[in-house]
Amino acid sequence: MDKLILLNLTNNQLTQLPGPLFKDLTSLQNLSMRSNKISSWGDNLYKRTFKLENLDLGQNMIALVNSSSVRNFKKMKTLDLRQNPFACTCDLRWFRDWMNTTKIAILHNDTYLCNSPPEWHGKKLLSFDRNKINCKWFTKQDIIYASVGAFAFFVLVGAAVYKKRWSIKFRWYRIQRFVRKTVGSKPGGYQKLDGDVYTYDAYISSASDNYQWVLKNILPGIDNGHGDQGEFGGEFTLYFEERDAEVGKAIVYNIIENMEASQVVLIILTKEYIAKERYELEIVTAIELLHKGKISDIVIVNVDGLKAKQVPKLLQSKMERHDFLTWEDSELAKLTFKEHLVDRLKRKRSMMENVI
Template identity: 25%
Template sequence: MRQQLQFLGLDKNPFTCSCDLMWFRNWFVSRPTLFSHKRSPGLIYKCNNLHGTNLADFMMTDQACLLSQSVNMAIILVTSAMIVTLTTVSLVLRFRWHIRLALYEVFRGRGDVRRVRLLADHFEYDVFVSYSKEDLPWVQERLIPELEGRLGLRLCVHERDFIPGNNIVDNIVECVQSSKKILMVFSKDFVHSQWCQFELTFCLTHVMDYDDTLLIVCVDDVTSRDMTPAMMAVLKTTTYIQWGDHSDAVDSFWGRLRLALHEVTDMAVVVDRDVAVDIAEAAV
């Protein structure tokens, strides 16, 4: 059908010179009289996308076109895969503690398993307290008098109970494993302490391994932009207790904390009762 054409005027079309147009370019060069009318012998066909280039002068080899298409497809596929992978990795890293805590809540065991462990294992401390050094005055003046003085619990406090000369990491690991519960004192200073962040990460892993929960108290207002991903995950999945300076808030704080420590205090009552029974039986 092409051979029957006498004249084909396409000079006013915006030609995009690329591999897709090579068939037409080759046809144009092979039959120049077909595209040039005797009344307008000077018709010029130009590449609209290549300034100053005539269609007849445009040239690309078949190998170049084949390579270009395959390479472009490969680049698109590889780039898309990399974007998806990097996005997925970034989201997993950013929300890794949210994911771990969510999975933990789904697959966690029953509370009686934790209770059996509390009864069976030997613990040196009732509560391990994680806090920044700037919050030590609050721990010494508020927390210790209430939990040790009134409730009779044994707290593990860094400055008092860590063994001098031992590696700090070893002290943290041993004390956490020797404590029935873990209490974390969140604050603005806690956010910026590298040791506190290490303790938080280790303690999260510890409570997940032993089907336990963290006790969280906030002694000041910590904004979300200052928190680490682990802290945000904990606060979003755990009911924390907020400290307040006025009397009603203080009473509510200690009441809620005593309620949160009921497992430890109940164990202490059971142990004391058992000791009393043993003493009575020995006396008889």
């Protein structure tokens, strides 16, 4: 069969043309399937008929021809589609334009007639003009698919941006700060200079979900400010966002500028804290400031008994060295914890005073 050059299947009541039908006819040059009931053919029907030059599909039931129908016509010289019931709708616009541009000879194309819609029945296909029937480049189905696709895309992008919103905010802050330094303008907020005294003894980095826990267990006896219940009675100036953040200033500005204004960053390590991206970025900022010498220490308070492998990687080395304070609920453990925290803050303050 691979030597066959001419095949005549005229008037054989053919309705379907399976994809593998001509796969072995690699030498076929002339093929006639005139006077059958063929309405369409698979995209790969002629994929292996490498030498096919002349194809006759006249007097069939073909209503539509699209780009995929002819994509394997590599060496085609003539194509005969006369006496087919063409549907002169917007879907046929590609074939109508293709007939005028292809190098393949479309035999007797001046005799091709429209069969539908009713207003075009009996008219020549060559007279078919998309403008006359108000053709649109996109069908209603195309528009629906495009709309759904666009909506899904924006939902995914929005979700990704929301998930990384704190990372984006931090990077934007750093870009703005770099620009201000480059052009020589004076940044707003706090700027610690060489030899300058810190505004805060410690910056409390805690999840908003742990607000009440910090008020009850960290500030009393340590912080020298006051809350709803009165003075806390401590000797240290602690930055606590829910109380001390500057109203109207962007959160990321409050975080970085007040962290830089603190001698120590006190991380309240809880399950709620490690679950949110914002606090991981606070950890990144604290470690960067520590490496640059802008803060003197990072103190971890392990509230929920978390293991090293459960916390962000940047804190794992400190956790593995057991360089953290442990919180327990017994009264004796609470007193011991407070003593250790006060002692650590005093040592850092003393070191700073000696440097100054």
